[in-house]
Amino acid sequence: MIELVRSQYLIEAIYLVASALFILSLKWMSSPATARHGILAGEIGMVLAIAGTLLHHGIVDWKWIIIALVLGSGIGIPLGMVQMTAVPQRTALSHAFGALCVTLVGTAEFYLQTPHVPRFTMSVLSMEVILGGLTFTGSLMAAGKLQEILPQRPITYKGQNLVNLLLFVVAVGAAVYLVLHPEAKQFFPLIVGVSLIFGVLLVIPIGGADMPTVISLLNSYAGLSAAAMGFVLHNKLLIIAGALDGSSGLILSIIMSKAMNRSFTNVLFGAFGQVQASAAGGQEAKPVRSATAEEAAAILAAANKVVVVPGYGMAVAQAQHKVRELYDALTKKGVEVRFAIHPVAGRMPGHMNVLLAEADIPYDRLIEMDEINGDFPQTDVALVIGANDVTNPAARSDQSSPIFGMPILDVDKAHTVMVIKRSMNPGFAGIDNPLYYVDNTLMLFGDAKQFVGGIVRELGGGH
Amino acid sequence: MGSTLIDSLFVFMLAAFIGFEVIRHVSPLLHTPLMSLTNALDAIAVVGAIVLVGERKSEFATILGVIAIVAATSNVVGGFFITDRMLRMFRTSRPVKK
Numbered sequence: 001m002i003e004l005v006r007s008q009y010l011i012e013a014i015y016l017v018a019s020a021l022f023i024l025s026l027k028w029m030s031s032p033a034t035a036r037h038g039i040l041a042g043e044i045g046m047v048l049a050i051a052g053t054l055l056h057h058g059i060v061d062w063k064w065i066i067i068a069l070v071l072g073s074g075i076g077i078p079l080g081m082v083q084m085t086a087v088p089q090r091t092a093l094s095h096a097f098g099a100l101c102v103t104l105v106g107t108a109e110f111y112l113q114t115p116h117v118p119r120f121t122m123s124v125l126s127m128e129v130i131l132g133g134l135t136f137t138g139s140l141m142a143a144g145k146l147q148e149i150l151p152q153r154p155i156t157y158k159g160q161n162l163v164n165l166l167l168f169v170v171a172v173g174a175a176v177y178l179v180l181h182p183e184a185k186q187f188f189p190l191i192v193g194v195s196l197i198f199g200v201l202l203v204i205p206i207g208g209a210d211m212p213t214v215i216s217l218l219n220s221y222a223g224l225s226a227a228a229m230g231f232v233l234h235n236k237l238l239i240i241a242g243a244l245d246g247s248s249g250l251i252l253s254i255i256m257s258k259a260m261n262r263s264f265t266n267v268l269f270g271a272f273g274q275v276q277a278s279a280a281g282g283q284e285a286k287p288v289r290s291a292t293a294e295e296a297a298a299i300l301a302a303a304n305k306v307v308v309v310p311g312y313g314m315a316v317a318q319a320q321h322k323v324r325e326l327y328d329a330l331t332k333k334g335v336e337v338r339f340a341i342h343p344v345a346g347r348m349p350g351h352m353n354v355l356l357a358e359a360d361i362p363y364d365r366l367i368e369m370d371e372i373n374g375d376f377p378q379t380d381v382a383l384v385i386g387a388n389d390v391t392n393p394a395a396r397s398d399q400s401s402p403i404f405g406m407p408i409l410d411v412d413k414a415h416t417v418m419v420i421k422r423s424m425n426p427g428f429a430g431i432d433n434p435l436y437y438v439d440n441t442l443m444l445f446g447d448a449k450q451f452v453g454g455i456v457r458e459l460g461g462g463h
Numbered sequence: 464m465g466s467t468l469i470d471s472l473f474v475f476m477l478a479a480f481i482g483f484e485v486i487r488h489v490s491p492l493l494h495t496p497l498m499s500l501t502n503a504l505d506a507i508a509v510v511g512a513i514v515l516v517g518e519r520k521s522e523f524a525t526i527l528g529v530i531a532i533v534a535a536t537s538n539v540v541g542g543f544f545i546t547d548r549m550l551r552m553f554r555t556s557r558p559v560k561k
Contacts, residue, residue: 022504023481029497030488032553039547042504046539053510059517068516068529072509072536079537080544084552087495090545094502094538101535105511108524108531120468219498226508231471233511239471240478245505247482252494343491350494354549362556368491 007055014052015237021045022241026248032363049237084358085315088215088347089146095218096139102225103132107192109232115183122182124231126175126191131225133195134202139218141203142211146347152208160205167198208312209389211347213256220249252349259343259369261395261406288424291442293454296418299442300330301459303380303416306337307372309409310352311345313386313421317448323385324359326452329459338365340372340382340409342390373410382414386421386448392433402431417441420451496549503542509535 021041028038054065082090106128110117117125144150171194174187206214227242229235257263291299300306308327314320330337339361345352353366376382384391387409394401395408411417412435419436421443435441444451489497512531515524 018507019478022507023485025500025504026482026485026489026497029493029500030485031490032492032550032555035493035496035550035553036547039500039543039550042500043543046503046507046543049507049510050513053513054517056514056517058514061517061519064516064525064529065513065532068512068532069536072533073540075533076537076540076542077544079541080548082545084549087499087545087549090541091495091498091502094499094542097534097538098502098505098508101506101508101512101531101538104527104531104534105508105515108515108521108527112520112524215498219501223501223505226505227475229508229511231468231475233514234467234471235511236471236474238507238511239474241504241507243475243478244482244485245501247479248486248497248501251483251486252498255491255494341491348495349498350491350496353492354495354552357549357552357554360552360554363492363553364555366492 007057011052011055012236014048015235018045018049018052019237019240021048022244026244084354085318086147087354088211088351089143091348092139092143092146092215092218095215095222096136096143098222099132099135099139099225102222102229103129103136103192105229106132106232107188110185110188114185114188117182119179119182121232122179123175124228126172126178128225128228128232129192130171130175130195131221131228133192134199135218135221135225137196137199138203138214139199139222141200142206142214142218145203145206145208146211150204154207155204160201164198164201167194167201170194171198208347209344210260212344212349212351213253213260213262215348216249216252216256218249220246220253223247223249256344256349259407261403286437288436288443289439289441290445291418293444293451294458296442296444296451297455297458299416299418300326300335300381300383300455301333303335305375305379306330306335306381306383307340307376307379307411307414308337309340309342309345309382309384309387309391309411310356311342311385311387311390312347312351313388314448315346315351315355315386317386319385319448319452320355320359322449322452322456323356324361325456326459327361327365329456333459338367338372340369340411341366342369342387342409345387345390369407369409376410376413379414380416382411382417384411384417384419384421385452388421388433389431391419391435392431394431394434398434411435412438412441415440418444420444420446420448422447492553493550496546499542499546499549503539503546506535506538506542509539 022045025038025042028034145152174191178187223242223245227239230238327337341352391411393412395403395406512528516528
């Protein structure tokens with residue numbers, strides 16, 4: 001008996017240390033200089049916590065634990081080795097895995113404790129499986145869209161919000177009934193099933209451009225479901241890790257929704273991607289000025305200050321390494337090159353930074369929107385590569401524009417704007433961009449990777 | 464029961480505030496690695512699954528637990544691994560301060 005208590009105290013002490021390490025781990029993420037200490041702290045915390053858990057007095061069988069740990073590590077290694085361009089879908093997939101774990105443990109706990117589930121346990125357990133279930137399928141949908149297994153366009157139908165609301169009410173209603181009548185265990189599969197369906201329906205109407213917000217939100221839900229699991233199991237380490245993850249996801253979703261000028265309630269209730277529908281149509285063929293790689297190279301070489309604005313198109317074309325060559329070629333000529341990063345550029349928070357860092361561009365050249373916007377009037381050339389809506393001046397001036405009010409990069413204030421784009425097709429969001437028709441804008445038509453490569457060749461051959 | 468509930472709520476509340484304060488200071492540069500790191504940390508849920516499997520209370524619980532351990536462990540390993548890979552890529556053009 002004394003042994004038993006002692007092991008319990010030891011486990012709690014180990015969890016306490018692990019919690020501190022987790023908090024330090026996030027704290028050290030605040031700057032690239034200390035971030036790798038953060039990983040180390042997190043890893044030590046994790047190893048301690050898992051090792052400590054194995055001391056748990058109730059554990060009688062080790063075989064399956066070991067098999068599962070080995071199997072999971074075997075799956076984790078290739079998932080950690082994916083290409084940087086595949087990071088958004090990998091992240092979505094790992095939200096799904098985390099949520100799957102939580103949902104399964106919650107389900108098992110319910111069937112172990114039923115029909116004598118205390119009311120409080122039942123309420124948090126319902127929260128755990130509802131959040132876990134919807135995060136699991138929702139994240140799978142998001143990963144599918146990002147991997148382009150599923151269509152990236154929003155899939156919408158009439159009465160969508162009503163159906164979603166109804167499903168949510170059914171899940172919560174069944175949960176409340178189960179809290180009041182713990183013996184009605186036939187309601188439990190209903191809660192799980194409805195949550196799984198709800199997750200699918202919540203994410204299918206969401207378009208690619210809204211993915212940064214959605215991934216952040218799913219991140220937050222995954223954390224909250226893990227915290228709920230901590231309440232069920234009376235495990236403070238889980239509550240802390242879940243709360244940290246939940247608040248991290250929430251902060252990121254708030255930043256993302258602000259950067260898209262969506263109110264936070266708008267995001268919470270899943271009203272993503274609805275602006276897009278109204279946007280298309282009403283286009284006239286307006287004249288644009290275009291230029292060749294040769295002309296573009298000459299203008300860039302003559303500039304003092306160049307700001308590159310990367311977007312999802314750069315990621316799709318895998319152009320980041322060519323962009324790096326351009327950066328080198330211009331820097332060598334004494335041109336100051338910086339990169340303007342919009343918070344929602346790409347498909348997840350920080351997406352562009354990771355791609356450019358992968359291409360070996362120093363991170364002190366990557367400038368946030370608020371910091372760089374004041375510099376555009378003194379910029380000779382703004383080179384937009386695969387970004388569209390985040391540069392659309394209609395967001396500032398045109399009240400009828402669906403993106404009116406969204407903070408943008410003021411590239412139109414630069415002396416010359418060059419936009420690399422496949423064609424004049426308004427693209428995914430279907431919103432026309434008046435930037436393309438102003439006098440100081442040159443359109444560079446072509447594939448981002450090839451076009452940047454062409455400019456680099458011209459710059460190299462110029463000497 | 465009552466006091467554990469209140470204790471747990473206190474822990475949750477404090478951790479959420481710490482989370483907000485700490486994460487507000489994370490540079491937007493690192494938002495992608497931040498997300499993969501929190502994801503790896505969140506996979507601490509594996510400890511719940513380990514106890515579930517180890518206790519062998521029912522066949523059903525063990526099966527669900529094994530799948531849960533596999534899912535969470537892949538997040539732990541993959542999450543730390545990719546976060547480290549990403550962070551190694553971030554370098555500065557300024558000389559490193561001694």
